[in-house]
Amino acid sequence: MTPKLARGFTLIEIMIVLVIMVIGVSAITGGIASGQDTATLKATARELLSAFRYAHGQALMEHQDVTVDFNLEENTYTLSNRDKVYAISKDISLSLLTATDEVFGQGQASMRFYADGSASGGRVTLENAKGKLHINNNWLTGASELRDALDDEQ
Numbered sequence: 812m813t814p815k816l817a818r819g820f821t822l823i824e825i826m827i828v829l830v831i832m833v834i835g836v837s838a839i840t841g842g843i844a845s846g847q848d849t850a851t852l853k854a855t856a857r858e859l860l861s862a863f864r865y866a867h868g869q870a871l872m873e874h875q876d877v878t879v880d881f882n883l884e885e886n887t888y889t890l891s892n893r894d895k896v897y898a899i900s901k902d903i904s905l906s907l908l909t910a911t912d913e914v915f916g917q918g919q920a921s922m923r924f925y926a927d928g929s930a931s932g933g934r935v936t937l938e939n940a941k942g943k944l945h946i947n948n949n950w951l952t953g954a955s956e957l958r959d960a961l962d963d964e965q
Contacts, residue, residue, distance in 0.1 A: 851939070853944070857957065860946050864941070866924045867930065867955070869924075871928050876891075878921040879891075880920055881935075883919070886905055903938065907935075909921065910931045
């Protein structure tokens, strides 16, 4: 009589498979976390771009100036015709290039949209560990556009 071959896996084979699975899962979750930082930056930039476009439209419709007011120390912004304060994640660095008439003190400045469709113009830069985005505001037309900082540097 010949003994039957044992079927199944040894404990060592099972442990090796588990180690490989843990390594694979940790690699995937690391990639997801870095993608989340990029997604947060882009979502914040799109929200701010939307605020600029809203302010531009309201200035045209109401025939009066509308501003987007920034508090760089608190990482927040407001619209002059709304009471709500919009917070930007502390992980995102906010900087602003605007007309000197729109700077009101330490870390406080505005982008102004005029009733004739023009604007004070300038640029908002949003940056975190994973990227850098610019929102450019054209002073002549009041139009705002979102650009990757790498595109602007080329």
